[in-house]
Amino acid sequence: MSGLIIDDVSMTFELPGGGKVEALKNINLNIKEGELMSVLGPSGCGKSTLLNILAGFLAPTAGEMSLSGENITGPSPKRGMVFQHGALFEWMNVTKNIGFGPKMKGVPQAEINQKVEELLDIVGLQDFGEKMIYEMSGGMQQRVALARCLANEPDVILMDEPLGALDALTREKMQSLVLDIWKKTGKTIILITHSVEEALLLGERLLVMAPRPGRVHKEYNLPFAELGVGQDLREVKRHPDFGKRRDEILSMIWDMEEEIMGRTESA
Amino acid sequence: MWFEVIDALFTAFWMVIGITVIFGLFVAFSLLISLIYRAYDASKDKARGYSSLKTVTFGDESSVVANRAASVGAVLSIFLIWCIATGSSLIPTILPPPFTGDTQFEYTARNAAGEEDTATVYVRVHSSDNKSPEKPTNAAEGAGFAKDDVLLIPERRSKIVKVQDNDEGGKEDGYEVVAINGQPVLRENVYPYADGEILVTKRGSLSVRPSTGRTMEALYLPPPEKVWSTFVDLNKNGYQGVGLWENVFWSLFRVVIGFALGCLFGIPLGFAIGLNSWLRGWFDPIVEVMRPVPPLALIPLVIIWFGIGEQGKISLLFLAALWIMIIAARAGVSGVSISKVHAAYSLGASKSQLLTKVILPNSLPEIFTGARVAMGVCWGTVVAAELVAAEKGAGKMIIAASKFQLTDIVIIGIIIIGVIGLGIDVLMRMVENKLVPWKGKG
Numbered sequence: 001m002s003g004l005i006i007d008d009v010s011m012t013f014e015l016p017g018g019g020k021v022e023a024l025k026n027i028n029l030n031i032k033e034g035e036l037m038s039v040l041g042p043s044g045c046g047k048s049t050l051l052n053i054l055a056g057f058l059a060p061t062a063g064e065m066s067l068s069g070e071n072i073t074g075p076s077p078k079r080g081m082v083f084q085h086g087a088l089f090e091w092m093n094v095t096k097n098i099g100f101g102p103k104m105k106g107v108p109q110a111e112i113n114q115k116v117e118e119l120l121d122i123v124g125l126q127d128f129g130e131k132m133i134y135e136m137s138g139g140m141q142q143r144v145a146l147a148r149c150l151a152n153e154p155d156v157i158l159m160d161e162p163l164g165a166l167d168a169l170t171r172e173k174m175q176s177l178v179l180d181i182w183k184k185t186g187k188t189i190i191l192i193t194h195s196v197e198e199a200l201l202l203g204e205r206l207l208v209m210a211p212r213p214g215r216v217h218k219e220y221n222l223p224f225a226e227l228g229v230g231q232d233l234r235e236v237k238r239h240p241d242f243g244k245r246r247d248e249i250l251s252m253i254w255d256m257e258e259e260i261m262g263r264t265e266s267a
Numbered sequence: 268m269w270f271e272v273i274d275a276l277f278t279a280f281w282m283v284i285g286i287t288v289i290f291g292l293f294v295a296f297s298l299l300i301s302l303i304y305r306a307y308d309a310s311k312d313k314a315r316g317y318s319s320l321k322t323v324t325f326g327d328e329s330s331v332v333a334n335r336a337a338s339v340g341a342v343l344s345i346f347l348i349w350c351i352a353t354g355s356s357l358i359p360t361i362l363p364p365p366f367t368g369d370t371q372f373e374y375t376a377r378n379a380a381g382e383e384d385t386a387t388v389y390v391r392v393h394s395s396d397n398k399s400p401e402k403p404t405n406a407a408e409g410a411g412f413a414k415d416d417v418l419l420i421p422e423r424r425s426k427i428v429k430v431q432d433n434d435e436g437g438k439e440d441g442y443e444v445v446a447i448n449g450q451p452v453l454r455e456n457v458y459p460y461a462d463g464e465i466l467v468t469k470r471g472s473l474s475v476r477p478s479t480g481r482t483m484e485a486l487y488l489p490p491p492e493k494v495w496s497t498f499v500d501l502n503k504n505g506y507q508g509v510g511l512w513e514n515v516f517w518s519l520f521r522v523v524i525g526f527a528l529g530c531l532f533g534i535p536l537g538f539a540i541g542l543n544s545w546l547r548g549w550f551d552p553i554v555e556v557m558r559p560v561p562p563l564a565l566i567p568l569v570i571i572w573f574g575i576g577e578q579g580k581i582s583l584l585f586l587a588a589l590w591i592m593i594i595a596a597r598a599g600v601s602g603v604s605i606s607k608v609h610a611a612y613s614l615g616a617s618k619s620q621l622l623t624k625v626i627l628p629n630s631l632p633e634i635f636t637g638a639r640v641a642m643g644v645c646w647g648t649v650v651a652a653e654l655v656a657a658e659k660g661a662g663k664m665i666i667a668a669s670k671f672q673l674t675d676i677v678i679i680g681i682i683i684i685g686v687i688g689l690g691i692d693v694l695m696r697m698v699e700n701k702l703v704p705w706k707g708k709g
């Protein structure tokens with residue numbers, strides 16, 4: 001019963017002007033403990049909705065989910081979230097941001113300090129503990145967001161396009177960091193991305209979703225994440241299968257987007 | 268009624284012309300100085316190389332920053348214009364000042380018998396500062412029936428001299444002033460003399476008008492040195508028994524108390540309204556109706572309710588700050604981004620922790636913006652309230668001084684009010700930078 005189980009989850013939004021959006025329809029997933037899963041799909045296919053439901057921010061209109069046998073009914077520190085734009089607390093310095101979760105739980109300050117030190121080390125921000133958030137670059141902010149999430153020792157880490165706003169070089173470094181963390185901590189990680197390459201690199205399992213209604217279109221099991229741990233990711237990208245997969249998935253998404261365009265044009 | 272409207276429109280039209288001329292002069296002045304500055308700056312710019320090639324991106328707010336040299340130039344220009352217009356003694360004379368001192372002219376009268384005789388009028392024009400001027404003493408009797416006269420005139424004023432009064436036979440029909448300084452004159456005509464002009468009135472008297480010059484009268488705008496000496500005096504002796512800084516202190520004290528009360532009630536209320544839909548519905552009508560009412564419009568009601576004592580003024584300032592702080596706090600809490608709330612929840616924060624650790628600190632920038640606005644409004648309101656009714660305060664000082672036409676005190680008061688208002692804002696900004704350094708940097 002361990003792992004994250006998604007049992008026939010559907011989410012329908014009622015639009016204020018009448019009408020409905022089927023953001024998710026009959027999603028069934030079984031995510032093992034320690035699995036690294038990436039989710040890919042055209043914009044509007046319900047990726048964020050799925051993640052928000054898993055985080056407990058939204059209640060699905062049908063279906064159930066459980067984590068390690070416990071039903072998901074709302075937000076919980078067991079399911080940590082990393083947002084696209086950090087959602088850090090600007091009024092706190094880096095150390096306080098990272099220590100926020102333990103502090104809320106009433107962990108003794110000495111213990112918090114020690115944990116923050118460790119995490120600063122893990123995300124490569126050793127000397128930045130006293131900095132304020134607005135003094136840091138986007139990439140550093142995402143490192144803080146990651147560390148803040150890890151500080152809480154969640155069972156599952158949910159990431160909604162965490163690297164989407166970063167430049168290419170920073171992004172590459174952050175991808176390595178995510179792999180490192182996954183390997184070091186053995187956490188279950190679900191990562192949404194727009195980039196096919198990122199999805200291939202950061203997914204033992206890759207989920208391609210399709211829109212209207214939002215559903216799982218195709219699933220892959222991939223070796224690249226395992227290969228990439230502690231390696232130069234550019235090396236991994238040169239793997240012959242990598243290019244093949246990338247082209248396959250790209251054209252699949254391409255077709256989906258074409259279809260959406262066609263549908264909206266004829267509508 | 269329509270006539271008054273049209274009249275007002277005409278006034279507005281003339282104002283447009285007047286304002287255009289004044290601004291035109293000021294801008295022309297500015298351009299002139301900027302040319303000089305550019306020439307100076309260009310010589311420095313050569314050394315800076317490429318920076319002289321930088322272009323201004325219009326619409327990019329950050330690309331236009333105030334040129335501090337221009338600010339200094341503007342302040343100096345205004346001061347200079349002030350000096351020139353008032354004929355200040357700080358600068359050499361540029362505009363002709365009004366005549367003061369002793370002068371004289373001769374008139375020739377013809378009596379009923381047809382004889383003519385000439386006498387002198389000794390005129391002393393004394394400055395308006397001189398409160399106990401002495402009449403000229405050189406009035407000799409003069410031979411013949413026309414007798415000399417003496418005349419004491421305050422600067423810029425005119426005075427009628429009835430030369431016939433002391434002349435022998437001056438009251439008889441047929442007596443007439445026929446010439447001034449040898450020039451023949453007629454009634455109801457104006458004739459120049461050495462230091463001004465003379466009107467021969469309808470009834471044959473002489474209205475002497477010494478030249479008024481081109482500078483402004485101190486009643487309208489006193490020269491800077493006079494304002495300064497009044498300032499020094501005010502500093503030492505106060506006005507009407509109340510020290511200058513005591514007045515300022517009372518105004519500030521009221522603002523601080525009223526503002527503090529406004530924050531004390533406004534911020535929690537704003538939070539409550541921002542977080543609870545019942546309370547929001549409950550308070551919305553009051554807040555939305557009271558918000559647009561300018562605090563000055565409440566003065567009459569506040570006076571009726573509380574009289575003119577401290578309670579009235581503090582209540583007024585409380586109300587002035589209250590709505591602003593409510594709205595700022597409301598905007599602050601409802602402006603928290605949903606992802607921060609989500610982040611806090613998924614980090615294990617409880618509802619009350621979310622409130623105190625996330626929503627409240629997140630609203631601080633908005634609250635500070637509100638506080639700055641509220642402080643500005645309170646400062647303006649306290650001065651206005653003191654104009655209406657107060658025993659002490661900056662506003663009270665200037666309204667009292669204006670009743671005695673003590674323009675220098677009024678001007679000092681206005682400058683102090685402006686500088687303190689600016690000081691309050693600068694202070695608030697410093698506190699803001701200290702307490703919410705992340706503001707505007709999200």
Ligand SMILES: Nc1ncnc2c1ncn2[C@@H]1O[C@H](COP(=O)(O)OP(=O)(O)O)[C@@H](O)[C@H]1O
Pocket residue numbers: 013014015021022023041042043044045046047048049050214
């Ligand atoms: N709160 C909401 N109310 C109404 N419709 C929503 C809401 N959230 C998402 N949707 C709709 O659900 C669909 C899926 O959205 P989302 O999960 O954000 O897609 P993705 O993250 O894959 O781009 C979209 O069509 C979106 O318009």
Ligand SMILES: [Mg+2]
Pocket residue numbers: 047048049
């Ligand atoms: Mg999304």
